[in-house]
Amino acid sequence: MKSAKEKQFEELVKQYKRTIYSVCYMFSRDNEEINDLFQEILVRLWLGFGQFEQRSSVNTWVYRIALNTAINSDKRAKRRPQTVPLSTDIDPYDPQDSSLEQVRQLYVLINQLDVMDRGLVLLWLEGIGYDEIAAIMGISVANVGIKLHRIKEKLLQKAKSITQ
Numbered sequence: 583m584k585s586a587k588e589k590q591f592e593e594l595v596k597q598y599k600r601t602i603y604s605v606c607y608m609f610s611r612d613n614e615e616i617n618d619l620f621q622e623i624l625v626r627l628w629l630g631f632g633q634f635e636q637r638s639s640v641n642t643w644v645y646r647i648a649l650n651t652a653i654n655s656d657k658r659a660k661r662r663p664q665t666v667p668l669s670t671d672i673d674p675y676d677p678q679d680s681s682l683e684q685v686r687q688l689y690v691l692i693n694q695l696d697v698m699d700r701g702l703v704l705l706w707l708e709g710i711g712y713d714e715i716a717a718i719m720g721i722s723v724a725n726v727g728i729k730l731h732r733i734k735e736k737l738l739q740k741a742k743s744i745t746q
Contacts, residue, residue, distance in 0.1 A: 608704045609652035645718045
């Protein structure tokens with residue numbers, strides 16, 4: 583029989599599953615990495631679930647845990663020797679659908695950004711407001727705007743260099 587805490591946690595996971603997968607997709611290169619990161623985030627959420635003091639919204643707390651876990655995982659991965667995945671069938675887009683090619687190219691460019699910038703872009707693309715992004719990332723609201731502006735400029739320059 584499940585405890586009340588386990589039931590509450592299950593509901594939290596159901597409600598924020600898409601959010602967690604968005605973070606995993608942004609910081610992973612294949613299905614195996616996505617699943618590993620998803621599990622690691624769930625463990626971190628479970629470990630922190632009893633201590634969540636509700637000083638922020640649940641959404642902010644979930645994003646903060648997910649992003650911190652993804653960023654730390656990315657840093658650990660960079661210290662490991664490079665490996666070559668056997669298959670990269672992660673692409674959720676239909677390769678025959680040409681209308682999604684720009685989205686695919688944008689994600690390729692975003693994945694070239696450093697991990698903190700990727701996290702910021704992910705939150706912005708998810709429609710999170712500057713106030714909540716600031717709370718999740720631990721920076722000021724003004725800094726969110728400045729960083730997003732700089733990131734957009736970087737992405738524009740990268741896109742221009744590809745098309746030339």
